[in-house]
Amino acid sequence: MVFLAVLDGTVTAFVLALIALGLSLVFGVMRIVNVSHGEFFMLGAVFSWFAYHWTADSVWGFVLALLIAPVIVGFIAVFSERFILRKVDYNPESTIVATIGILYVIQQLTLMGFGPEARPVEAPIYFRISFPWFGYSGYKLLVAVMSGLCLCGVWLLLKRTKLGLYMRATQQDYEIATTFGVPTKKIYASVFALGGGLAALAGVLVVPIRQADHLMGLEPLLLSFIVVIIGGLGSIRGTIIAAFLIGISDGIISVFYEPTLAKMLATLFVVMILIIKPSGLFGENQQ
């Protein structure tokens, strides 16, 4: 039972880290709270369904969705950044309201175009791993591995590329970065696109182990907020560590007690963090 709890928790943690990373990046660099982040995840899943149906093949549909969904969602994110967030000058309060608006627009457009029902997408590969006590979905483990690779990719992007350097510079000080010739406006757009793209990627990976529906963005949004607040807004390392903390504890508490209790404890943990260390476990002190 402990093994299953840790295994299930680890898979949850990898996916959660991937979704929360986008939210954390956007906050870290742009200082805005993107409430529509869960909808980018949902769009990834929905595009995956369309790709699966267009190709009528689970493997090619998956590959197509992996390539296309993050790009389309990235463009949607850039569009929102350019025509909405930039217009309100990235004001923290206004952007919260604006992104709530984006959330509803995306959700309702999906409802109109995709419909209200949950639609299944077949996994590109389907196999069951038999342990002596129980079986587990092989695809779920693949999701964890692919999420881990994506996380490494983002890490490399931030640490080893010029774009990453610019992002980190913008995060540290927007004005000085601008003075030194960093195209900060473009960096903002890129970060918002990257955040959305990562969420969409997570949506593509996750949809075969659940189903696509227009309301599926809410739960990952709440969990991402929990992770990002605990880890420290803007801290990539904190986000990943918090994702594992929440994911694995969620797995263990769910198996031994109740899944609802796991959610309650996670929320309680957030409250404690906000009282004791508002900047999060690894967050920089803002005040």
Next chain:
Amino acid sequence: MMSNKEKGKVDQQSELHITRRSVIGAGAAIAGAGIIGSQLIDPVAKTAYAAGSDEPIRIGFQAHRTGIGALYGRWYERTTNAAAKYINSIGGIAGRPIEIITEDDGTDPKRGADVVEKLATKHKVDFVYGTLFSHVVMGSAPRAGELKIPYFVVSEGYHVASGALNRYVFQPCITDVRSQITAVSNWIFSNLGKNVALIFPDYAFGYDHRDYASAAAAKSGAKITAKIAIPPTASSFTRYFVKIPKNTDVIYHVMVGPGVLTFVREMGEHYGTRHPKLFGFIDSLEGVNINSPGLEFLDGSHFWEAMPRYADGYPTSGSNFYRDTVGVDNTGASKSDSKDVSAYSHMFGCWETLFAIKEAVEQSGYKSKKDYKTLIETFEGFTGFNEGIAHPQGSKVFSGKTHQCYGQQFVSQVKNGKFNVVHRTSIADGMYEPETDYTKKSL
């Protein structure tokens, strides 16, 4: 409970009609029973509203177009529209055309109450009808009572018969969970095993399953090894299966919501081929193709069905006509899209309820809202509905006291990628003593 002698022997022929003898038997458990000759609809008797006025009977349809009930909502709407079209083609209700006004409640109890109010006050409908999810019924029914408008639900929850609602609420054409469990529990315990783990959705409908399956087990000497409640919005289920004890013979599962396919698949992943026997309520697979990848492990397992999804499960002329008119093929999918699998064990309730409303309006002489009292009293006087085009699922015994019907149930086995009916209960198998008497409540 009834003695065996009291249990009515309901005609088990494919074209089932309630006879005087069966009614006296089956109805003995319900005080005052005795069938009033129900007026079956004769498709030939087209009258084109000749006898009535052109003023339509307006029926407000509270539909789950969005939210966790969207799959059911889609099929409830198709069935409702098909039934309304057919009723209009045979002369409408009391010579008046039927008009359906649909509002989405988002499968949300709060919005449900708002929808009832909007239908009653803005659209000025004659009746409100069609709600399925029990938490929405629980949220909406009190508003219908306050507005004093008849509210016909197609929900399965025990909430109507329990007496928890009010005299304006009826569930005339779909059996409740208590009745379903009463009818099939002995079959489960005798054929599959006596150590049973219950998996059910974590809200009112699921609690009915938990409570009445536990009660039935206690009565039959069976043992409930675990009671596992799962939120209907859950998207991952592995963590729940690990709670099922090793000494379990049968997993009794009923699940609803957007994750049903994932639920069943993860059960297969967890157990592989070496699983306890499985008895599912078809809710766990409504709208899901039984041949979906990952469901192979279900082969040989059993399901409760209210109305067999595959046409050969109950090929009566009434059910064939109904299937064809609603647009469902022989495998239970849409005729126009074989991937669009229906909610076949629930949606017949919409078709039948509209015919029950028709019968009540015609027998009571209902003309307008001022006739609600007569209509409700007439409905409470009904004791059943005969099988046929109007009631394709089978005959019903109706209790005016509880505003709830009783009907036959089916147990099907999955074999060769389809559901095969292996057992059909009698109406009497699912009957229980009424716990309330709405006729004594004020209007």
